[in-house]
Amino acid sequence: MALPIIAAAAAVVGAGISMYGSVQQGKAAEEAGRAQRNINERNAIQIENQGKEEEKLLRKNSRRQIGEMRADYGASGVTLEGSPLDWMVDSAMAAERDALNIRYTAQDRAQSMRMGGQYAFEEGQSKKKAYTWQAIGTGVSAAGSVAGKSG
DSSP states (O other): OHHHHHHHHHHHHHHHHHHHHHHHHHHHHHHHHHHHHHHHHHHHHHHHHHHHHHHHHHHHHHHHHHHHHHHHHHHTTOOSSSHHHHHHHHHHHHHHHHHHHHHHHHHHHHHHHHHHHHHHHHHHHHHHHHHHHHHHHHHHHHHHHHHHHHO
16 A cells, blocks of 8 residues: 555656756756857947947048058149049048948947847747746646556
């Protein structure tokens, strides 16, 4: 008579341990997703800041180079009309296009980083739900098993 009671108790304890493990796996998956999202956000901010610095440096160097061209033209007696002026305007426009490309690329990379972080977070949330349902299933299965043995 004691053997069925011991078997039922073992089934309940085993189910409880399994349920606890599933819940803990869910919590770990959720925390891992949250941590990855936070890491990706910090990386995105760093990418944006680096892009801003590169953009600023490119503009600064461009202004310096155009200033040097202007000084060289002036020193050689060339007036800033016609081709020299056109060339400096073209250089300024190309530098601005490059600066905007740097900005766009940094923003695009940062957005991709954020999307990856959000994906990791949502994956962690989904895994937590799946592990919760797994724990519930284990509990229901164990209850059915114990009820079937006692009936």
